[in-house]
Amino acid sequence: MTVHHLFVVDNPTALRSMPQVRPQPLRPLKTKCSDCALSALCLPIGLGGHEVAQLDTLVAQRFKVKKGAALFRTGDPLRSLYAVRIGSFKTGMVSVDGREQVTGFHIAGDMLGLDAISADAHACTAVALEDSEVCPIHYTHLENLARQLPSLQHNLTRLLSREIVQDHTLLMLIGKMNSDERLAAFLLSLSQRLSARGYSARHFVLKMRREEIGSYLGLRLETICRGIAHLRDQGLAHVEGRNVTIQDPEGLKHLVAGCHRPL
Template sequence: MSTATLEARTAPLHYISPAEFRARPAATLTTLCSSCHLKDLCLPCGMSAPTVERLDGLHFGRRRVKAGQALYRAGEPFQTIYAVRSGTFKSSLTVADGREQVSGFSMAGELMGLDGLAQGRHASTATALEDAEICAIPYDHLMELSAGSSELQRVVAQLMSREIVREHSLMLLLGSMNAEERLASFLLNISQRMKARGWSPSEFHLRMSRAEIGSYLGMKLETVSRTFSAFVQQGLLAVDKRHIRILDLEALTRTFEARLQ
């Protein structure tokens, strides 16, 4: 597929300024952290009941983000942590030659914005890959709540540690795996995250394009397409555009584990 054809099929990104985003009215909160259906995946995960109830005092609002809009951009001041309630986001950086480098994908129940903790400014841009909804949690208020709770302090530290682990995982993908191992690892990761949300781990729809997958895995678009085709020929997958059906989960797992062993 030519670059011109790919650009024609890719919807342009429509960025909104932080002031405009904050000025938009937040939806009335009808669900607290303690009663949210995503609490076992999101910020309250692993907390005791009293600490989760403490989170109910957080002052945050919900906002909807349309597909192609940026929730925040690299270089903007860090003030807020975002919990994804629905939809999928990609995090990306702009490298020296102007190309986009995808650094991660976030799904419902996952947190975004922690990249701003180190320097006080976001290191990446978060863009909605589909219509999405987020909870915006002011970081300063979260710190105020955690000051009186050692358990909450521990959870915040774990969140920061999770970012480090994610970076190390990406380095492993880009530094030591071939194309098949990288794509198998990516699909297995999506499968596990789907299962954790009560969705099918073997059949799902990818919200990201193959070009975005390639950017994340350090592979050319042609290599991503060729590797998908190889997995289909091996009987591992059935692929219909972005719809994926894993036919042999054990064999796909072996493809990934070969390098680790």
């Protein structure tokens, strides 16, 4: 059995189309929350050792999701939330007539599936942007454990609330900013999130295509390309293919603040 068979293969292209193929848990991967480097960013934030040990019992077995495969799809019943351990995902919705809106990009330490709690079914589709690894957390078990561990319950609630805040920020971006400002805000945000995980804030690699960035920001892929060119011309950031170099973070922030348009 080659490494390849450890992954679930699915349509690499889009959120829509293709029959559902549920990722299969494979040989259990042993890493637990208690010795995970992400515990400071993920569900266990601020939990005591004994508490994290109990959380460990919930995360049955991590599994891999191959690039392009769907972790879950709109309408799937809620079984687990998923913590991203390695890699990255996009989440998005598809309208009745096939228009696709990317609602988020998620990297290590992020929690996926929070929108499913509302109706016990996933409201969006999550697709891996690269070969990735997630920790499934059985939701009913998590609810039960959270009843006994107030700080776990508090963390979960905060994660939900934080997602609301992030969505509102994105709404402000799409609703009120021009294309260059949106792109600058996107790059800054990604830079900061990667930085919080110990990666370089100035140098990183985009795992998503221009089209996906465009969908996320409410723009077309060509507009993303032109925005990249503008940022380069202004010496703010250099994007070559998927490689990003932030040259002037303060300049980017200033662009996002957008004082040039008096209102």
